[in-house]
Amino acid sequence: MKAILALAALTISSAVSLHAAALPEAQKIDAILAKEWEKNNLKPNPPATDEVLVRRLYLDIAGRIPTAEETQEFVRSNDPAKKTKLIDKLLGSDGYTSNMFNYWADVLRLTDNVKGRVTAEAYEEWLKKQLKANTPYDQFVRNLMTTEGGVWDSGSIGFYMRDENKLDHLAYTVQVFLGTQIVCAQCHNHPFDKWTQMDYYGMAAFTYGMDTRGYEKNALKSLAPKGKKGAKAPDVDRAALKNMTKDQRKAYMAEQRKKMEATEAEEAKKPQLSRADVEMVRKSFQDVMKPLRYTSISWTDKLPTLPADYKYPDGKAGQSIQPKVLFGHEADIAGSPTRLDAFSKWMTSPENPRFTTVIANRMWKKAFGIGLIEPVDEMMDSTVPSNNELMEYLTTLMQEKKYSLKSFLRVLYNTDTYQRMATATEVPLGETYHFTGPILRRMSAEQVWDSMVTLSRGNIDDRVEDDNVRLHQYLDDLSMFLNTVNSKGPEALVEVAKQGNAARVETDKRIAELTEQAKQMRESGGNPDAAQKLAREAARLRKGNSNDVLEALLGEERAQDLRRGYQPDKKGMSAYDKAALAALSKEERREAMKMGGSLSLNARASELPSPAKPGHFLRTFGQSDRELIQNASDDASVPQALSLLNGPASEVLGNPLSKLSQDLKNADTPQQKLELLYLSFLSRQPTNNERAVLAQVIQQRGDKAVDDVTHALLTGSQFLFIQ
Known part of the structure; x- marks a missing residue:
């Protein structure tokens, strides 16, 4: 037992010399950081070994550990460009899509546990397609902000369907995309920032017209009462009007009114239903229309009004509020077809003082474990990055890369700084971290799950679905x-x-x-x-x-x-290879079938219900409940240890049909089996000291040594942490 505990406690060391960063932009980042190290009399962390780096890259980009074969392919390669080539390969893989989906699902609070389940699932699929296509981030945000119509048109309507309260939705939107928390100002002037309640309602006026009950308006359109002459303004092309002379505008408007009046006259000729008939139809169709609930949204010109308890002198309760942005240049409302369109263009403009900085900082934190601005979504006028020169360069770099997150991350992963050993000491609250290397982090719940899937099933990244x-x-x-x-x-x-x-x-x-x-x-x-x-x-x-x-x-x-109705596929059900099953002995087949249903390690976290139900492995390891933005946790707990030590995860990994079991079966000696375990779990071979400990384990435990070492590696910090 002492040998096992010693084995679990050992750490790795050794390093190789660093090469010059492969990309000019990466070299620029390294140079900025080097000045910071010199200024603060610091030394960068040692270079990471190939074994450490290959594992880190797979976890950070593809969201899982590499298979033993993938590790060996990288480590054995003598190609001087192998690091850059691996980064490019992983950024182009479905594993990247799966991993980034988990990240954005946490940020955007995607959940299946809403009234519109169909819309929620279509929203998730839409997000995966956007990530796989590498849609530029500014366009991605504009797509979300200006979405409209039915879910059959675009799953992106789930963005507005996520929150029934439109005032709450505005607060989440500003926090996610502008890194600014204004939620307090919804009810009163912000106690710690400059935002007033009037400021809040001015911002809310941009998005308040989005009606998430659109199905009621889309259904039974033909029953809608016909409008009277002059009841509404004619449809106009505002962009065209902007370039017209006064006389041209007058003639244009007269023509549009004439067209509208002609249309209304035609409508008036059509038979009109009595109120009794309309009510009868609506009542008869009430239950029939239920499948259309929460499946469409529509834009109106409705404005928010100040609440009944409004107490400040700049407005009165019940007063309608016109749109007004919080900071930066004014939104071009007059030159846009809707307030929403003007808002989305203002938000994603390179001139916006926070939009680009926020996403550049978010991606930096994703790569290095801590942001240049912390918290990433609580920026104020007084906020100062830990390295202002670097933050300014990253903001410029994001714009130069035309908001391609893949291109931006490619630069970060190619820096020498990222490819150094991780800093294992925690950065004290309030102190500045000078990025001598990335921060040591525990895997996210999804990374733990997907790594277990890799051990059980190998690389199944190509099974990430495009279309449901x-x-x-x-x-x-x-x-x-x-x-x-x-x-x-x-x-x-x-x-x-x-x-x-x-x-x-x-x-x-x-x-x-x-x-x-x-x-x-x-x-x-x-x-x-x-x-x-x-x-x-x-x-x-x-x-x-x-x-x-x-x-x-x-x-x-x-x-x-x-x-x-919609019956979702049951993902993650057992689908073992029949040939592999036939190759087992009768006792092994019985054991495989008995274990196969205990935990479905056959699908990546991105393909499972989002989020998982309470009590599921993912939730035990801290998966967000999606009630708050980035509400996941990486805190350790006793249930986590028990789940790894005695739970179904270890049973499935021990299933005779799992990839790990099959690989172990093909190893000839106990020593080879234990070396394979190290390669599978930690992406490296045991050190000399560990080999000595392993020899003792084999001597003391005999045939049980493999199970003992498997449990030690599975529950050890080296497996759960990204070094």
Whole structure:
């Protein structure tokens, strides 16, 4: 036992000489940091070994440890450009998409546990596609800010659907993209910053018009009352107006009004429904329209009003507030089609004093473990970076890279500073870290999970999904349903509703009869199974009321597809190779099948429900509950140790069908098996001191040595930390 404890406590050392950074931009960063080291009489950390670096790169970029084969391929290579080539390979992999999805899911608080489950999953898929395509970050943010329509058009509407409270959503938006916390000013003037409650409502005015109940407006459009002459302003091209002379604008507006009046005149000729007919249709379609809830958003010109308890002299309760930005240049509202468009352009402009700095600082922290500005999302006018010259250069670099996060990260990972040994001492609160190397960090919950998947299944990065086929089939059904309803015309909808009402009367009558019969049967002590059967028939008929309307609209087959609803794929279920299963002995097959269902280490964290349910391995290791921005934790806990030591994770890794078990089976001697464990868990061979300890373990424990060392490595800090 002492030998095992000694084994778990050993640390690695040794280094190789550093090469000059491969990229000019990386050399620039190293030069700026070198001046800081000299100024503060500091020495940079020693260069990282190939073994340390290959593991760090896989974890930081692809979100998992490398396989034993991937480690050996890198370490054995004599290519002088192998580090840069590996960085490029990983940045272009699906592993990068998976890892960055986990990061942004935490920042954007993506969750499946919302009312609009379909929209939430489409939002997640949209995000993965944006990351895989390396959509420039400024365009990515504008896409989110200005999204509109149905989820079948774009999953990005999940950005607004995430929070029902539009005032809260504004606070999260500003915190994420501008690194500024203004949430306190929603209720009162900020106690620690300059923002007032009026400032808050001025910012909220940009996004307040986004209506997340859009399905109610999109559905049954043909029932909407026709507008009266002059009831609304004509549609105009504001950008075109801006370049016109006064006379041209006058003529243009007159022409637009003429077109609008002609359209209204045509609409007025169409048959008008009575209020009773409209109400009958809405009532008949109430249940039928439920699948469309939380599936679309629409933009309105609605403005926020000051709350009833507003107490400051610059405004009155109930007063409508016009949009006004917090800082920097003014938003071009007049030259934009909507306030939202003006807001998104203002926010993502290179002239915005915080937008570029915030994302550059976030990516720096992702690579090095600590930001030049901390916290990354609590910037104030008084905020000063730990290295102002470097922060200014990174901001410029982000703009030069045209907001390509991959290109920006490529520079950071190619710096000599990143490729040094990690700083193992914690940076005290309030003290400045001068980046003599990256910070030692514990893996995130997702990195732990994905590394366990790698041990169990090998590299499965190519199984990260691009398209959720089942989801898109259902979205197509929803779009088809909405289009069918809107294409029917008022008279057809009234006819369907009348048929539905007639059927409902007969059905309700039959339901009442069945309910009464079941009641009498129970009271008289009759056959309880027969009574239950009657009750089930009544429930079926009750459900059938809305089904009749749906079938009248779509036909029986398509109505059945829509009623079936969205059934997500069960990801992570066992899918072992049949040939590998056949190669096992009878006892091994029995053991493999018994273990296979204990933990589904067959899918990456990005492919599982987001976030995992409480009690899941991911949540045990600190996965965010997505209630707050970046709410994940890397604190150690007793349940984590127990989960690794005695939980299903170790059982699955010990499954005869797991990659680790198969590799161990192919090793000839106990010593080779233990060396393979080190290579698989830590991406390196044991040191001479560790070999001595391992020899004692083999001598003392015999056949149990492999299990003992597996547990020691699995629960040790060297496995869980990114060195």
